Amino acid sequence: MTTTATTTATEPLLSIRDLTMTFPGRRARSAPVRAVDGISFDVAAGETLGLVGESGCGKSTTGRLIVRLLEPTAGSITYAGRDISHLPQRTLKPLRKDLQMVFQDPHSSLNPRQTVARIISDPLVVQGSSAAQARKRAVELMELVGLIPEHVDRYPHEFSGGQAQRIGIARSLATGPRLVVADEPVSALDVSVQAQIVNLMERLQQDLGLAYLFIAHDLSVVKRVCDRVAVMYLGRIVEIGDKERVYAAPAHPYTRALLSAVPLPDPAAERARERITLLGDPPSPATPPPGCAFHPRCHKAQDICRSEAPLLRITTPGEAREAACHFPEEA
Numbered sequence: 001m002t003t004t005a006t007t008t009a010t011e012p013l014l015s016i017r018d019l020t021m022t023f024p025g026r027r028a029r030s031a032p033v034r035a036v037d038g039i040s041f042d043v044a045a046g047e048t049l050g051l052v053g054e055s056g057c058g059k060s061t062t063g064r065l066i067v068r069l070l071e072p073t074a075g076s077i078t079y080a081g082r083d084i085s086h087l088p089q090r091t092l093k094p095l096r097k098d099l100q101m102v103f104q105d106p107h108s109s110l111n112p113r114q115t116v117a118r119i120i121s122d123p124l125v126v127q128g129s130s131a132a133q134a135r136k137r138a139v140e141l142m143e144l145v146g147l148i149p150e151h152v153d154r155y156p157h158e159f160s161g162g163q164a165q166r167i168g169i170a171r172s173l174a175t176g177p178r179l180v181v182a183d184e185p186v187s188a189l190d191v192s193v194q195a196q197i198v199n200l201m202e203r204l205q206q207d208l209g210l211a212y213l214f215i216a217h218d219l220s221v222v223k224r225v226c227d228r229v230a231v232m233y234l235g236r237i238v239e240i241g242d243k244e245r246v247y248a249a250p251a252h253p254y255t256r257a258l259l260s261a262v263p264l265p266d267p268a269a270e271r272a273r274e275r276i277t278l279l280g281d282p283p284s285p286a287t288p289p290p291g292c293a294f295h296p297r298c299h300k301a302q303d304i305c306r307s308e309a310p311l312l313r314i315t316t317p318g319e320a321r322e323a324a325c326h327f328p329e330e331a
C-alpha cells in the first residue's frame, strides 16, 4: 500500500472516501448546504487524527457521519474493511460497540433523569448484557476514568463539568470500542480541567489501544494529542499530514493563519512571530465562493484562485503532507 498524507502506513481501521453530506436549505427555495464536500482520509488502529477548523467548517458533521448518526449523501465510510455508509440501523447495531462518540458539552449529553450507573451501562444493555453485568461494568469504568465508584448512583447534576466529561468518556468505553470520535471533548471545560481530561484520554488510548478522531478548534490541544492533523475549511480538507510537518511548516495559507494565532510558550518568540489576520467570517456553505473557497480571505489569492479549485496534493516531494493550494507556502 502506498502511503500519502491522507492514507496510513498500515491497513486503516477507518477509511473515508469522497464523503459528502448535503442538508436541505432552511427555507423552501433556499440552496442546499453542502456541509461536507468530498473529503477523504484514513485512521489507523491506535492512531489519533486531529480534525481542526473554524466553527461551521463541517468537522462535527464528519464525526457524526463516521459513527453513522447521519447517513452520507455520497462517498463511502469503510470500517475494518466493511462499507458501513448506508447500513440500516438494525445492521449497524453490533458495529456500534466498536464506534463510539464523546460529545462537547458533557452535561447536555447526559440524561439528567438517569443515574450514572444507568447512563454508563445503557450501551451494554442495548448490546445484550444483563442489568447486573452492565452495572458491575459501570462501576469498573467509573474507577478507570478516575471517578469514585461509590458515586455510581448519583445524577449528572451532582458532578462538575470535568467529572461529567469523565462520565461521558466512561459511557463511550462501555462496549469496548476501537475508534472513538471525540467532538470538542474539552472545549466546554476550564483550562486546568482540560489538561486532566486530555491526560486521561491519552492514558486510555495507551491502555486500551484506542484510535481517536479528535475534533477541535483549539490547535494547541490538537498538537498535544494527535499523530496527524487534517484542517477543514468550508466542508473540504485543505491540508492534512504528519503533525510535526504541518505545525512546523504549514503549506496552506489558512493553516498558517490558524497557527499564527496559537500562543507560544516563549514570550520572546511570541513577540517576534508574524500574526496573520483572517479577513472577515467564513462564507456560508450554502453559497461557497467559486474556485478556491478560501480566496476571499486569502492574502495570496490570484486570478486562478477565483476560478479553479485547487486539488489536495503533496506539495513537497517525499513528505507525508498534502495541501489544496495553487501557491502553497514553501517548506
Ligand code: SF4
Pocket: 252, 253, 254, 292, 293, 294, 295, 298, 299, 300, 301, 302, 305, 310, 324, 325, 326, 327, 328
Ligand atoms: Fe490562497 Fe489561492 Fe491557495 Fe486558495 S489557492 S489558499 S486563494 S493562494
